[in-house]
Amino acid sequence: MTEETDVVVVGGGIAGLITARELGRQGLRVTVLEARDRLGGRVWTDHRLGRDLEIGGTWLHWVQPHAWAEVTRYGLDITRGPRPEQAYWLAGDERRTGTLDEFMELIDPGMRRLLADTMQRIPRPHAPLSEPGLESADAFSVQDKLDELDLPVEEYRANEAAWVGHFNAPLTDGAFTSALRWTAATAGSWHLMHEASAVFRLVGGTRSLVESIVADTDADIRTGTAAHRIEHDADGAVVTTSDGGAIRARRVVLTLPQNILGELDVTPELCAEKRAATEEGTASRGVKVWIRVRGPIKPFFAYSSASHPLSVARTEFLGEDDAVLVSFGADSSRISPHDTAAVADALRVWRDDLEVLEVTGHDWMADPHSRETWLMQRPQQLTRYFAAQQRAEGVLHFAGSDYANVWAGFIDGAIESGLRVAREVRTGLTTSP
Ligand SMILES: Cc1cc2nc3c(=O)[nH]c(=O)nc-3n(C[C@H](O)[C@H](O)[C@H](O)COP(=O)(O)OP(=O)(O)OC[C@H]3O[C@@H](n4cnc5c(N)ncnc54)[C@H](O)[C@@H]3O)c2cc1C
Known part of the structure; x- marks a missing residue:
C-alpha cells in the first residue's frame, strides 16, 4: 500500500x-x-570515557546567525573547555613549548598573508559565487597557497597544523576558496573564524x-x-x-x-x-579522536603539522585524576580512533608524559550514512x-x-x-x- x-x-x-x-x-x-x-x-552526543562527548559536530558561536537563533529560541546555554595553560608545537623536528597566545602570534603573519584577499574574493559570503573571477582562486588548494608564502619552517608547520584542524583533510585536497569562505563569514578576521569554529559548545x-x-x-x-x-x-x-x-x-x-x-x-x-x-x-576525510589520559594535567593545546597522524590536540575536560583530550588528524586511513596504542604514539610527537587510558571516536568515512566528516x-x-x-x-x-x-x-x-x-x-x- x-x-x-x-x-x-x-x-x-x-x-x-x-x-x-x-x-x-x-x-x-x-x-x-x-x-x-x-x-x-x-551531530551525536554520546556518553563515553565518563563524559558526554560530541562524536561529531560540537562548536558553535554567536557569529553564526542561524545556530545562534536556535540557541535563543530554545534557551540553550553554551560553555567551553578549560583555557589552555600551555601550548606545544614543532619547529621541524624540535619541540617548542609556550603559551597559546605565542602560538597565535607565530601563525598570525601566515594567516594574514594567506587570507589577505578574502573580502575582495568573497565580499558577500551569503552569495559566495557573486564576485566574478572566483574560478582563478578556486583552482588552488590551501597547500598551494601556503607554499607560495615561503614561510620559515616553524611558521609553515604551525600554519599547516592549524589548517588541518579546520579542514580535517589533506591540505593538498582542500580548496583555498573554503578557507576564504570561512574567513569571509567572520568579515575577514581569522582570529574570530578560529574562535567561531572551535571554542564554545552547548551545555546540554x-x-x-x-x-x-x-x-x-x-x-x-x-x-x-x-x-x-x-x-x-x-x-x-x-x-x-x-x-x-x-x-x-x-x-x-x-x-x-x-x-x-x-x-x-x-x-x-x-x-x-x-x-x-x-x-x-569532498576533501574531508579526517579523524576526530577523544582521548582519556591519566591526570591531573594542566590544560594544553598542541599543534604538529599536516604530515603527522594527529595534527591538533587539546584538553576539553579536566578531572581530578584524569583529563579528556580531543584531537584531529587529516586522514582517517592513517589512524583509527579506536587504536589506543597508535593514538598514544601519535601524542608523543608533543610530549612523553601522557598516559593514555582509553580512546574513542567514530569512523565517519566508513559510515555509509555520511562517508565524510564536515x-x-x-x-x-x-x-x-x-x-x-x-x-x-x-x-x-x-x-x-x-x-x-x-x-x-x-x-x-x-x-x-x-x-x-x-x-x-x-x-x-x-x-x-
Ligand atoms: C567529526 C565531526 C566534527 C564536526 N565538528 C563541527 C563543529 O565543531 N561545529 C560545527 O558547526 N559543525 C561541525 N561538524 C559538521 C556538522 O556536524 C555537520 O555539518 C552537520 O551536522 C550536518 O548536518 P546535515 O543535516 O546537513 O547532515 P547530516 O547530519 O549528515 O544528516 C543527514 C542524515 O541523513 C541520513 N541518511 C543518509 N542516507 C539516508 C537514506 N538513504 N535514507 C534516510 N536517511 C539517510 C543520515 O543518517 C543523517 O542523519 C562536524 C562534523 C563531524 C563529522
Whole structure:
C-alpha cells in the first residue's frame, strides 16, 4: 500500500529536522525518514570515557546567525573547555613549548598573508559565487597557497597544523576558496573564524538542540528507515523505504551529504553536477579522536603539522585524576580512533608524559550514512558544482550543511539550508498544484 503525505524529508540530521519543523508550521504533513536508529546525523552526543562527548559536530558561536537563533529560541546555554595553560608545537623536528597566545602570534603573519584577499574574493559570503573571477582562486588548494608564502619552517608547520584542524583533510585536497569562505563569514578576521569554529559548545550537548527541534514539530519521524529509491515526475514522487513501504509525496527534500547523495537510486537521475560531486568526493576525510589520559594535567593545546597522524590536540575536560583530550588528524586511513596504542604514539610527537587510558571516536568515512566528516570542498567544486547542488530538480529539493551559503560544513549551515529549502518548498506548493 502506498501512503500519502505532503513532504518526505530524507535524513533526520539538523537540516532535515529544521526543514520538517518549518514545513509543519505551515500546516503541511511531513514524514522524516532517518536511516540510522538515532536522530542528529553528524551531530551525536554520546556518553563515553565518563563524559558526554560530541562524536561529531560540537562548536558553535554567536557569529553564526542561524545556530545562534536556535540557541535563543530554545534557551540553550553554551560553555567551553578549560583555557589552555600551555601550548606545544614543532619547529621541524624540535619541540617548542609556550603559551597559546605565542602560538597565535607565530601563525598570525601566515594567516594574514594567506587570507589577505578574502573580502575582495568573497565580499558577500551569503552569495559566495557573486564576485566574478572566483574560478582563478578556486583552482588552488590551501597547500598551494601556503607554499607560495615561503614561510620559515616553524611558521609553515604551525600554519599547516592549524589548517588541518579546520579542514580535517589533506591540505593538498582542500580548496583555498573554503578557507576564504570561512574567513569571509567572520568579515575577514581569522582570529574570530578560529574562535567561531572551535571554542564554545552547548551545555546540554548537540543532543539538546536535536531534542528541542524534535519536541517542536508534529512531523512523523521514523528512525531506522532509509529511503531506498525515489521516482519522481512533475506531479510528485514515490519514495520506497528500507522496510518495504512506499510513500507518495508532493515534494521530497533530500538532506544527504555530498559524498552519498549521488549514490541514491533516483529516477529520473540527479543532474550531472550533483553526481560528479559525489563521485569526486569532498576533501574531508579526517579523524576526530577523544582521548582519556591519566591526570591531573594542566590544560594544553598542541599543534604538529599536516604530515603527522594527529595534527591538533587539546584538553576539553579536566578531572581530578584524569583529563579528556580531543584531537584531529587529516586522514582517517592513517589512524583509527579506536587504536589506543597508535593514538598514544601519535601524542608523543608533543610530549612523553601522557598516559593514555582509553580512546574513542567514530569512523565517519566508513559510515555509509555520511562517508565524510564536515564539508571541505576540493579545488573547483565551489565554482563547478555548488549552484547545481543547491538547485531543486522538479519536485526534489536539496538541503544540508554541505550546500549552505555562509557556514557550509557547520551546524549553522545545516540550519540555514533547512530554512531556505522549507521556504522554497512552501513557495513551490503555493504556486503550483
Ligand atoms: C567529526 C565531526 C566534527 C564536526 N565538528 C563541527 C563543529 O565543531 N561545529 C560545527 O558547526 N559543525 C561541525 N561538524 C559538521 C556538522 O556536524 C555537520 O555539518 C552537520 O551536522 C550536518 O548536518 P546535515 O543535516 O546537513 O547532515 P547530516 O547530519 O549528515 O544528516 C543527514 C542524515 O541523513 C541520513 N541518511 C543518509 N542516507 C539516508 C537514506 N538513504 N535514507 C534516510 N536517511 C539517510 C543520515 O543518517 C543523517 O542523519 C562536524 C562534523 C563531524 C563529522
